[in-house]
Amino acid sequence: MCLRVYESQTRKHANTQTRQKMIIQLKKDITNGQLEQLKEKLDGIKYKTNRVDTQFGNYIIGVGKHEFDIRSIGILDGVQDIHRVSDAYKLVSKKWKVNDTIIDLGDGVHIGSGHFQMMTGPCSIESEEQISNTIELLKANNIKIMRGGVYKPRSSPYSFRGLGLDGLKMWYQKAKEAGIKIITEVMMTEQIESMHDYIDIFQVGARNSQNFNLLDALGKVDKPVLLKRGISGTLDELLQAAEYIFSNGNERIMLCERGIRSYEKAYRNTFDINAIAMLKEKTHLPVIADPSHGIGVRKFVEPVALASIMAGADGVIFESHQTPEKAFSDGQQTLNNNEATRLIQKMRKTYALREEMKRM
Numbered sequence: 001m002c003l004r005v006y007e008s009q010t011r012k013h014a015n016t017q018t019r020q021k022m023i024i025q026l027k028k029d030i031t032n033g034q035l036e037q038l039k040e041k042l043d044g045i046k047y048k049t050n051r052v053d054t055q056f057g058n059y060i061i062g063v064g065k066h067e068f069d070i071r072s073i074g075i076l077d078g079v080q081d082i083h084r085v086s087d088a089y090k091l092v093s094k095k096w097k098v099n100d101t102i103i104d105l106g107d108g109v110h111i112g113s114g115h116f117q118m119m120t121g122p123c124s125i126e127s128e129e130q131i132s133n134t135i136e137l138l139k140a141n142n143i144k145i146m147r148g149g150v151y152k153p154r155s156s157p158y159s160f161r162g163l164g165l166d167g168l169k170m171w172y173q174k175a176k177e178a179g180i181k182i183i184t185e186v187m188m189t190e191q192i193e194s195m196h197d198y199i200d201i202f203q204v205g206a207r208n209s210q211n212f213n214l215l216d217a218l219g220k221v222d223k224p225v226l227l228k229r230g231i232s233g234t235l236d237e238l239l240q241a242a243e244y245i246f247s248n249g250n251e252r253i254m255l256c257e258r259g260i261r262s263y264e265k266a267y268r269n270t271f272d273i274n275a276i277a278m279l280k281e282k283t284h285l286p287v288i289a290d291p292s293h294g295i296g297v298r299k300f301v302e303p304v305a306l307a308s309i310m311a312g313a314d315g316v317i318f319e320s321h322q323t324p325e326k327a328f329s330d331g332q333q334t335l336n337n338n339e340a341t342r343l344i345q346k347m348r349k350t351y352a353l354r355e356e357m358k359r360m
């Protein structure tokens with residue numbers, strides 16, 4: 001190898017090795033003077049900074065090359081804490097936030113860190129009667145969150161594409177009366193505002209997992225987001241997508257494993273059970289499993305759901321319908337009410353077993 005090339009490569013390597021990233025948590029009552037002093041200190045060591053303000057905290061993300069003693073920043077007035085984070089994603093990393101995030105949906109419904117939640121409902125919202133039937137299923141099983149699509153990303157433009165906002169309003173009315181929370185997919189930034197008052201969780205689908213404009217916009221809303229893994233997305237890509245939402249101000253994010261595309265054709269997707277265990281290690285955000293899209297075959301939704309719980313999932317979202325054979329979309333992977341009830345009971349048992357095993 002020519003010496004010049006070798007030198008430039010080693011220099012590049014040395015540079016990446018010395019690149020430092022840090023998260024500085026600011027005190028709520030930090031004064032302008034203290035902020036100025038902190039800025040001066042960071043400018044002094046030539047760190048680039050990004051300010052992030054969320055509903056829960058104020059942070060400065062610093063990136064630079066100089067080695068320095070982090071205590072010299074940690075002791076500054078107005079600084080709550082400082083952490084080095086080597087991952088490309090930062091605010092969603094577990095390296096600085098040891099306690100897992102708990103998402104509070106109100107009315108005593110929590111997700112994450114000891115609060116296991118199940119969410120079920122049809123792939124698509126189809127009719128008032130279908131909504132009522134699903135709500136009955138949820139109430140009979142003490143499930144608090146109903147899923148359903150009103151804007152459907154379909155592979156073919158000729159397939160059913162959802163009832164839209166009118167369908168969502170009808171659903172909201174019935175869910176609210178029953179004390180049930182709503183999770184539904186938002187496909188475009190322009191839909192956020194009109195959907196906002198009728199939903200409890202915005203879902204970002206696999207096809208929009210790296211739609212950075214949508215993620216930026218969801219960072220500015222005061223509702224939680226369930227972010228699905230992209231169809232061929234790596235875990236790093238998923239975590240960096242979540243970082244978009246967090247760094248725009250919304251800390252209330254859940255990550256969802258829903259299967260990835262592989263060379264295997266025997267089922268719809270390859271559900272990546274590894275991802276659940278690995279994500280629980282990498283991030284403080286709750287991790288949700290979607291076995292329905294994960295395998296895409298009704299008969300196997302149950303074993304995959306139970307396995308995902310053992311792997312560490314904080315919740316499971318799955319598709320159910322009173323008559324799956326007649327469902328407008330994804331009937332082949334949808335459970336009927338009896339199958340859904342049985343699965344819910346088995347999931348509760350599996351979760352209890354997992355928690356018991358943690359203590360062994």
Ligand code: PEP
Pocket residue numbers: 123149153204205206207228258293
């Ligand atoms: C869905 O939840 O119905 C859906 C379309 O999921 P995904 O984005 O994972 O395909």
Ligand code: MN
Pocket residue numbers: 123124293319329330
């Ligand atoms: Mn579906």
